[in-house]
Amino acid sequence: MIQFNLDPADSNAATPPFSVSVIGIGGSGTNVIDKIALEGMSGADLVSLNCDVRALNTSMAGTKVQLGKSLTQGLGCGGDPELGAEAAMASQEDIRQLLAGRSMVFLCVGLGGGTGSGAAPVIARMAREAGAFVIVFATLPFAFEGRRRSNQASLALQNLRKYANALITFENDRMGELVVPKKGVQEAFELADKIIGQSVRAVTSLVSQPGLIHIGMDDLVTALRNNDSRCLFGYGLAKGENRAVEALGQALKSPLLDRGQMQSGARNVLVHICGGSTLTLFEIETLMRELGKQVNEDAQILFGAAVDPRLKESLSVTILTSLAKVAPVVEVAAAPEVIAPPVVEVILAVDNPAQAEIPVQASAVAGAVPPPTEPAPTPTAPAAPEPQPPTVVAPVAPPVTKLVAPVDDLDADLFPETVLLSPPEPESPPLLIDIPPAAPVPAPVSVSMALEEFFEQKVVLEVPSSSDVPMSHELPVALAEPAAIEEEVEEAFEESIVEIHTEAPVTEPIPERLIRLERPAVPAAVVPDPVAPAPSRNEMAAAARRFVLSDIIKREAKHAPAPALPAMEYEAEEEIEVAPAPPVRPVPASVSRRAPDYDHVAPIRPIPAGRNTPPPATPFTAAKPAAAAAAAAPAPVRPVPTQQQTFDERLQPATNGGRFDRVKPTVEEGEDLDVPTFLRRKR
Amino acid sequence: MAKSNIFVGLEIGTHKICVVVGDAKADGSIKILGVGQAPSRGVRKGEIVDFETAQTCLQEALVRAEDRSDVMVRKVWLAITGPHLESVNNRGVLRIPDDQSEITEDDIEEVKEQASNVAIPPDNIFLHRIIRHYWVDGQEKVQNPVGMLGRKLEADYHIVHGIRNRVQNTIRCLREFPLEVEDVVFGPIAAAQVVLNREARSQGALLMDIGGGTTDYVLYEDGAIAASGSIGVGGDHITNDLAVVLKIPHSRAERLKVEHGSVLPAAGGSEDYIRLEGDATFDxxxxxxxxxxxVIAARMEEVFNLVRKRILASGASLDRVAAGIFLCGGTSLLRGLDQLAEEVFAVPVRRSSFTPMTGLTSNFESPQYATPIGLIRYAQRVESERPARTLFGRMKAVMDNVLSGTRLFS
Structure with a gap:
């Protein structure tokens, strides 16, 4: 037998160019890194990346990087992936430095939250750009964490798929398989982290260690070559007489390895066996034969074996395989469906591609600093948005510290005009001149300066823009009662903010934005100086203003120009109240045609008699098409609403609220079988 | 005299709750020791919706059964049903390694695991995994492949699964008594144990258990289950239909159905009208x-058509149902139902009757009791296999089974 130099330190020294980074992103990623650090990991840098300083401080990683220092001020992302991505972009210098020259990068991340879901795709991309082989271990949230988080997670997963060479997912829901449910929670989580840690170690040693039958990067690439980078992983470690079979059994049982899928889907299976000096050929043989039963006959098995004296009596098996599916087309097609709401698209259309990040920043800032974001100076937006910001900002911006400093300066940057308004009066030319009429308004202490400014602008607005009906309305009210108006205006803003906030993530397919975000980084000259971010923020403010205005305009347009002010207010309020109602109703309606109707029939009866308008008809007519549309595919749409009601009428007295009202309706081929067949046939 | 084993079968039906205490002799015969039943409340479509009410009814049935049989009921075999139960046939394939030629017990276990690798919804659990046939190297329908030589072992399994919470809710309801649940059995599979004899099963038979809340079916082909399922429509629906269409109270509708109902248009009494006398609340x-x-015929015809469609959709065919269709369950007592079924399925239909019991059976030969009594038979079979773990024991159990089967059913 050929003698190897088996001292791992030496072997690493002999191959210096091979360097590995293990990066944990976000809270759960950091936990994994801690676990790996605790168990010891040689030959790899452990890095923890997090927005939350507190979590970062307790981390045991060798290198720690705080993401988005100025963006989150050391707090977490609060479950907002947009903010997470933004934070990663903000710290990209640090990250790129970390990634430079790495041959292999492991990303451990818990998806579903803010930092993990947002930052991981960005970082994976950077790692890829730095030329590293990227393996992502992603933990998916528990089902009970709610749909929002799981949506965020799946969105992030889609993005990760593009950038990662290999993507291994661990569903938290499967944690129950690791431990007896009665055992401590801590144990369960620790075990889950441990599994990921093991996997990282196994893959690293697989590639970096010299072996009897060596597996190299090329084999790894072959094993993982497929089009959606999802892959399966199993690791087992056992000692004792029957260690080969036991280790394989463990590996096959690994929660990261879906056995059924491996049997059917795997085309390339990479197997690595590592044992102490007692590893025998017989063991390898039995193990491989056992494995042969588990995989498809025509699957290619890439086999590697190594001897590592550190393992002593134990034997470890690592199985790595990708799922060869021809599915990606579907996924690509599915992605655009998620995108759509037209509202924000307006903004996107207005902005030029370089400013594509605007909505994101808007939402980010809105989350951090809710009240000050106000839509004030509209005239600037249409009049001369492009030239103005640089000139105005120029005097304010130079102090670099401002960018780094927290909240106050942040909105100062956002609204340079406001800053200018207060101290150096002469500098802001046109706006100030218009102030006088608004000045007498008793400015309450609580009214922010921004608000004041808002009123001022309204005076200005009346002249140029004919479309701003609401603004002109609000002015008289403002004179009458400032406190009330303040509330109202703020409400309006909050609404608009909320809208931006909620819509932005949906509208924007993250990947696209990432690509765009990348662009300013390329012209190196622009990045470093603080002027660059400032105009974009300025733009963002402008966009927000435009958005709010257009929103209000739209709303008013619907209700025609009613002259009486109170009526207007009432109408507007009703608009807002009614709008959310319809989406709630159709849900039960689509589930069953009849059962929920029991509840509704009683209240609905009296209403048509009482009111001359048919308001209840709206939710129902709105609901019916929705339900019909849902059922359209399997069954011909035939429910006539009036007839439906007569059935309910008949059912009502005879069955005391329905014999089957408490059970799931029996629906077969679109027909509700709980309705008498006799009546259905007659129809 | 063989050692006796007392089993208790419990069926919580939509219409009645039935507890049967039976003594299963090792020679295969069953003696019914006692039956307790009570009308069921708080159960809809085979599933408990009102726990407290259902428990009260169950208590009543249990007490009666204990009284009559003089047995303290602690462990029961539970029959469940409900439209959430679904079934699927799946085949597991195992390649026997080159150096091993004989098929072993472990291989059987392995292939069973493989066959269970079916995608079922995450909330569901397996209720049954019933072996249909083994295939060795493509050779058809091997009964027991252990010890055979072969390269490739395949196994067809019939898998019944249902929503975990619904199954567990029922079990939890029983635990409060306290009653231990030995095992949970899908209703029609239990009923088939007594309604279908060996010959019928091998010829091919369709068992339909038309109960109060559900219609359950199980199709046998070549002695093995080919399809099974449950549809959430039963006698309760007929009652409801009558109440709705005729605008009469529910209790009247039920009585009307039982006393005068028929699925044949011309059947029934001579008069064209049935007079329902009024009372304080009802004219x-x-x-x-x-x-x-x-009304009744429309409903039942629809149900039969649904069953037919389901069976065809599951890939099984009705061409091989040589022994015919067996109807059981309370609703199967409806007049003319066998004729209607014959029209729909174009296969001879019989109302089930079973005789291999001793004891109180004569009172309980009615098809309503097929499921709870079948439970006892099922329990007997499972128990007889249970201690057999070794190869020898297992073969013996199989042999026992075969022997007892022939004695019972021939």
């Missing part, structure tokens, strides 16, 4: 017999 009406039977 009497005359019920048109034609309407009455029309």
């Amino acid at each position: 009497g009406v005359n019920v048109d017999r034609e309407v009455l039977n029309g």
